[in-house]
Amino acid sequence: MVVAEKTYKHIWKLFEQIPDPEIPVLSILDLGIVRRITSEDDTIVITITPTYSGCPAMNLFEEDIIAKLKENNIMNVRVEMTYDPPWTTAWITDKARKGLEDYGIAPPVRGSQDKGELFKEGVKNVRCPLCKSTNTKVISQFGSTACKALYKCEDCLEPFDYFKCI
């Protein structure tokens, strides 16, 4: 059986309804986790990639994807994991960047894909998602999850999560 083009489009649409388990204002598409949808005979193969190797949300992504497709009568589904190419914060959409900030997480500073950035003392110009000041400092390289660092705003004094560039 050949899977019709419109089925793929339908599946991509359905994925917009699956929230990210850690940042529910985003869908699983917004972070660029879903890399491709293909098929083998009559099985739909969804390829996903982790943000971080140890991302504990990966099993949940798989379950959510299978459940969502079952709800929509798409039964033969397999979820595969790839590390190539490795996930990068550059894949986060503009909509998602806005969503992150509204949710209280500073989005990754643009143009920091160069790994040289990582060796400077924390990323500069991280904007406080609450008062929008850039007078902020890093408290810890790791925040509430591996993909985030903990920052503090020197103006409004609130601590906040920063989504690290990788």
Add this chain to the structure above:
Amino acid sequence: MIMNTNLFKYCLRLGDNSLILGHRLAEYCSYGPYLEEDISITNTSLDLIGQAEAILKYAALVENAERTADDLAYRRPEIEFYNVQLVEQPNGNFAHLIARQFFIDAFNFYLYSALKESTDNTIASIAAKSLKEVTYHLRRSSEWVIRLGDGTSESKIKMQEAINDFWLYTFEMFEMDEVDEELITKAITVDLKPIQDLWNKKVDEILVMATLTRPEDGYMATGSRKGYHSEHLGYILAEMQYLPRAYPTAKW
């Protein structure tokens, strides 16, 4: 498929380093000097266990013997583990934890930078992925070595002691045997001598910034390439493997 024994062993080396250190760091959960640092330690542990899972899955595929990554992690005896003895050393105080982490982070950073170009696509992609995480690990452990070394008189003593205590475990990371020989000719892995030079340079640079002294080379631990370990690995495995061995059919 005929198993490539050397490739299998090499994957276990990489995977076991990450798995055992990931387990050691998890033991430190709730003992960090303050909350944010405690979270950093467990997040580093999570990265390492994720890296171990990726490479052990590949090891299972290479072995082609119907063993899974979980079987490799939870059912192998001590003599079949190939992690360097550095990562199995007890946590000790916070300076010990940081010294051990700094030594292995610097090694992993240069090793994965090189393995990114491996002719084995799976190893190359896992190395590229891991490198992004290890870059953060190395920055964090380097900063702590400097902060503690160039800190109070008390923290300086403790950091220096920790560096001295673990120095004998640092040579093992760069040991090469017939596994390396074969894989280097296929450009699957790399010669560890240039990695050692880069590591030495990095360690010297950070120790100078930390106002610490590089220890003299003395007796150096060896044996892990053949599965010989310090007494500590057995205790780690006893705890880590207890549940899957006691309840072989248990599922998550």
